[in-house]
Amino acid sequence: SASGPSSESTPEQTRSHSRTGMDPDSIRRGIVDHLRYSIGRPAATLRPEHYYRALALAVRDRMQDNRVASTRTSLELGHKVVCYFSAEFLMGPQLGVNLLDLGIEAAAATALAELGQDLDEVLACEEEPGLGNGGLGRLAACYLDSLATLERPAIGYGIRYEYGIFDQEIRDGWQVEKTDNWLVAGNPWEIAKPDVSYRVGWRGYSEHYRDAGDVDRVRWVPGRVLRGVAYDTPVQGYDVRTCNVLTLWSAHAVDSFALAAFNTGDYYKAVEDEVNSETVTKVLYPNDEPEAGKRLRLLQQYFFVSCSLQHILHILDDLAGTSVRALPERFAVQLNDTHPSIAVAELMRLLVDERRLDWDEAWAITVATFGYTNHTLLPEALETWPLAMFDESLPRHLEIIYEINRRFLDEVRAAFPGDEARLRRMSLIGEEGGKTVRMAHLATVGSHAINGVAALHTELLEHSVLADFYQLWPERFGNKTNGVTPRRFLARANPGLRELLDATIGPGWLTDLDRLRELEPFADDPTFQRQWREVKRGNKARLARYVHEHTGIELNPDWLFDIQVKRIHEYKRQHLNVLHIVTLYHRLKQDPDATIAPRAFVFGGKAAPGYFLAKRIIKLINAVGERVNNDPDVNRFLRVAFVPNFNVQNAELIYPAADLSEQISTAGKEASGTGNMKFMMNGALTIGTLDGANVEIRDEAGPENFFLFGRTADEVEQIKRDGYRPADYVDGNPELAAVLGLIGDGTFTHGDTEVLRPVVDNLYRDDPFLVLADYAAYLEAQERVSAAWADSAGWTRMSIYNSARSGKFSSDRAIAEYCDDIWDVGPVPVPK
Numbered sequence: 041s042a043s044g045p046s047s048e049s050t051p052e053q054t055r056s057h058s059r060t061g062m063d064p065d066s067i068r069r070g071i072v073d074h075l076r077y078s079i080g081r082p083a084a085t086l087r088p089e090h091y092y093r094a095l096a097l098a099v100r101d102r103m104q105d106n107r108v109a110s111t112r113t114s115l116e117l118g119h120k121v122v123c124y125f126s127a128e129f130l131m132g133p134q135l136g137v138n139l140l141d142l143g144i145e146a147a148a149a150t151a152l153a154e155l156g157q158d159l160d161e162v163l164a165c166e167e168e169p170g171l172g173n174g175g176l177g178r179l180a181a182c183y184l185d186s187l188a189t190l191e192r193p194a195i196g197y198g199i200r201y202e203y204g205i206f207d208q209e210i211r212d213g214w215q216v217e218k219t220d221n222w223l224v225a226g227n228p229w230e231i232a233k234p235d236v237s238y239r240v241g242w243r244g245y246s247e248h249y250r251d252a253g254d255v256d257r258v259r260w261v262p263g264r265v266l267r268g269v270a271y272d273t274p275v276q277g278y279d280v281r282t283c284n285v286l287t288l289w290s291a292h293a294v295d296s297f298a299l300a301a302f303n304t305g306d307y308y309k310a311v312e313d314e315v316n317s318e319t320v321t322k323v324l325y326p327n328d329e330p331e332a333g334k335r336l337r338l339l340q341q342y343f344f345v346s347c348s349l350q351h352i353l354h355i356l357d358d359l360a361g362t363s364v365r366a367l368p369e370r371f372a373v374q375l376n377d378t379h380p381s382i383a384v385a386e387l388m389r390l391l392v393d394e395r396r397l398d399w400d401e402a403w404a405i406t407v408a409t410f411g412y413t414n415h416t417l418l419p420e421a422l423e424t425w426p427l428a429m430f431d432e433s434l435p436r437h438l439e440i441i442y443e444i445n446r447r448f449l450d451e452v453r454a455a456f457p458g459d460e461a462r463l464r465r466m467s468l469i470g471e472e473g474g475k476t477v478r479m480a481h482l483a484t485v486g487s488h489a490i491n492g493v494a495a496l497h498t499e500l501l502e503h504s505v506l507a508d509f510y511q512l513w514p515e516r517f518g519n520k521t522n523g524v525t526p527r528r529f530l531a532r533a534n535p536g537l538r539e540l541l542d543a544t545i546g547p548g549w550l551t552d553l554d555r556l557r558e559l560e561p562f563a564d565d566p567t568f569q570r571q572w573r574e575v576k577r578g579n580k581a582r583l584a585r586y587v588h589e590h591t592g593i594e595l596n597p598d599w600l601f602d603i604q605v606k607r608i609h610e611y612k613r614q615h616l617n618v619l620h621i622v623t624l625y626h627r628l629k630q631d632p633d634a635t636i637a638p639r640a641f642v643f644g645g646k647a648a649p650g651y652f653l654a655k656r657i658i659k660l661i662n663a664v665g666e667r668v669n670n671d672p673d674v675n676r677f678l679r680v681a682f683v684p685n686f687n688v689q690n691a692e693l694i695y696p697a698a699d700l701s702e703q704i705s706t707a708g709k710e711a712s713g714t715g716n717m718k719f720m721m722n723g724a725l726t727i728g729t730l731d732g733a734n735v736e737i738r739d740e741a742g743p744e745n746f747f748l749f750g751r752t753a754d755e756v757e758q759i760k761r762d763g764y765r766p767a768d769y770v771d772g773n774p775e776l777a778a779v780l781g782l783i784g785d786g787t788f789t790h791g792d793t794e795v796l797r798p799v800v801d802n803l804y805r806d807d808p809f810l811v812l813a814d815y816a817a818y819l820e821a822q823e824r825v826s827a828a829w830a831d832s833a834g835w836t837r838m839s840i841y842n843s844a845r846s847g848k849f850s851s852d853r854a855i856a857e858y859c860d861d862i863w864d865v866g867p868v869p870v871p872k
């Protein structure tokens with residue numbers, strides 16, 4: 041732990057402060073020192089990437105000073121710490137935000153300039169850590185940012201994947217996946233902590249024995265053991281001293297095992313064990329929904345959760361006089377989706393088997409410690425594990441889960457006597473289609489607080505997926521609408537807007553986003569409107585340059601930029617967007633005199649490598665784009681670009697450039713969405729369904745500043761119950777029939793009638809996400825968009841209102857709610 045507090049600085053501290061000061065001179069000295077001592081290259085061979093690493097290390101030094109002060113303050117003063125358990129943290133590039141948070145952007149630029157380097161060029165050298173699939177992982181990263189900024193002591197716990205989400209290339213219109221070797225050039229932000237290491241078991245059996253006090257006990261005898269090593273990344277708050285930490289675990293072989301093999305002369309066996317163990321944290325599963333029954337995935341989850349809980353108990357032990365019974369007073373553990381939910385059984389094992397607490401006491405501690413956030417209603421995304429596999433992998437945990445289940449079902453029986461069907465529905469063990477362990481049920485039963493991520497989502501959770509649990513424990517349920525960090529997604533991503541906001545409403549909005557409301561009086565001011573449009577146009581020109589560089593496609597920044605970026609998934613309905621484009625194409629081809637307001641359609645997003653239809657949708661977008669962009673009849677009005685490899689870095693260019701944000705999922709399917717919030721903050725208008733957080737975005741922006749369309753969640757369910765027949769919608773709509781005809785007849789695929797056939801057939805025969813049922817309403821809403829766009833002053837006013845009313849969607853608001861309602865963690869200011 042940190043060295044003790046002292047009122048006087050020692051000579052050592054004084055030296056370290058002058059080396060880690062925030063002025064350009066100290067920063068330059070820090071860079072020069074690191075170039076010499078950490079990077080060690082001859083001056084003549086230094087390139088921008090070396091300056092990047094040296095600056096990153098110099099910045100990390102400054103954060104570490106804050107980190108030491110933060111740890112000392114929170115631990116020694118006995119404050120409660122938030123532990124955010126997440127299999128994904130999609131942090132994105134770190135240097136830019138860290139400079140912003142420390143308030144040293146200008147100082148760093150000056151320091152680099154004195155060394156003959158350009159800050160932007162240096163920033164561009166950063167390889168982004170893509171340790172997440174999409175919204176869920178990025179949400180975790182936004183929450184770490186807000187926790188630090190709100191001065192709440194917090195630790196993020198996760199997995200140090202050697203390969204993050206794959207890099208996407210587009211070849212001949214198809215997605216091609218490339219491994220993401222993000223660590224190859226080293227990661228200047230992390231600090232390896234080989235001494236912070238825990239053993240994690242796997243397989244084996246459990247053994248009953250009597251302890252010295254003649255009490256029956258159980259111990260697990262694992263068949264295999266691996267070792268987790270901590271890698272710490274500091275997480276700096278904005279304009280505060282608080283610096284939290286993200287601890288990611290990396291898997292290694294246990295020394296003694298390797299050594300034993302080595303001593304018997306089996307060198308290769310020893311190495312092999314290391315290789316097998318390292319496989320555990322080798323690669324992120326690239327699906328935003330789980331792959332059923334993958335043993336390695338279960339091991340990943342168990343591995344990081346076990347290391348993290350052991351670490352937490354260890355910290356408790358280190359705090360003199362603190363018993364394990366104080367766990368819930370000192371730590372709040374949040375389960376980000378079901379991925380870490382094995383933590384419920386692992387904590388029970390640690391408390392009952394290892395710390396020898398009795399069951400009831402251990403259970404009370406467990407439930408008081410955990411909270412569970414659900415992020416999806418899609419049945420295929422609710423994790424379950426085949427029972428046989430689970431038993432083989434974690435035999436002791438299965439016994440514990442059975443015991444939790446036995447006691448839990450007794451409670452249900454007492455509350456709902458004679459309701460056998462309810463018991464079957466609520467059991468932690470699923471019986472349908474082979475026995476399974478239901479992780480969402482385990483997380484729910486083991487948590488004192490359960491939340492959804494948008495108002496509609498929470499309501500649907502309470503009345504569908506978790507309805508039985510809600511009826512049993514209504515007081516445990518609540519809503520926490522997602523939020524996103526304005527530091528990265530407004531200040532960093534949109535420097536033009538940041539400057540305009542500072543000049544118009546003064547500073548302070550960046551940590552109090554509701555203050556954007558102060559823009560409302562300027563919404564109709566012609567001068568302000570002109571400045572607003574200039575900022576937007578600059579952002580569009582910046583994106584157009586990026587798109588041209590990466591795809592060769594030219595976009596005109598004066599056109600309406602209509603953007604849909606997110607994972608490619610049928611429920612997100614990128615294909616509905618394409619049907620609109622093809623409809624416009626068809627109209628322009630039919631009538632040579634037709635004109636429309638020119639639009640640039642921009643797409644981006646990755647498809648899970650094994651998701652057949654999602655990959656066809658990418659091909660569809662690119663095929664339509666190729667045709668549209670090269671046809672002089674239409675390319676005066678329409679352009680279509682697919683930005684390859686959508687990630688945090690290019691997202692920062694994309695959100696600020698949007699006029700129109702496409703949030704068009706089938707109602708009831710998108711839990712929240714967070715891209716929708718990033719667009720809104722940056723002044724895009726939304727065309728969207730009443731789904732996820734769109735509902736609240738529309739409420740905040742005002743219905744007149746939102747283009748609503750489509751069936752509601754209730755209507756979607758009703759249509760399905762009545763027996764949905766998509767072909768009826770085609771038969772009743774000649775334009776839709778023509779559009780599907782064009783996609784199927786090879787118009788966009790050089791005459792190939794097979795390649796897009798699966799998409800058309802799926803819509804025509806099945807259409808599980810009601811694309812065709814919502815098509816007419818979507819076209820009508822798009823007409824409203826075009827009409828609104830024609831009135832530039834009116835559009836600008838709506839754009840300003842959207843930004844001005846986006847305050848609710850700051851992750852600061854969301855985190856403050858979690859802290860107040862679930863974690864009971866207040867601010868702990870760290871003295872400057």
Ligand code: 9GP
Pocket residue numbers: 174175176179328329377415416421493522710711712713714732
């Ligand atoms: O699909 C949801 C998305 O709507 C939400 O915004 C995000 C963060 O809460 O989580 C996504 N869920 C998952 O990635 C898997 O459950």
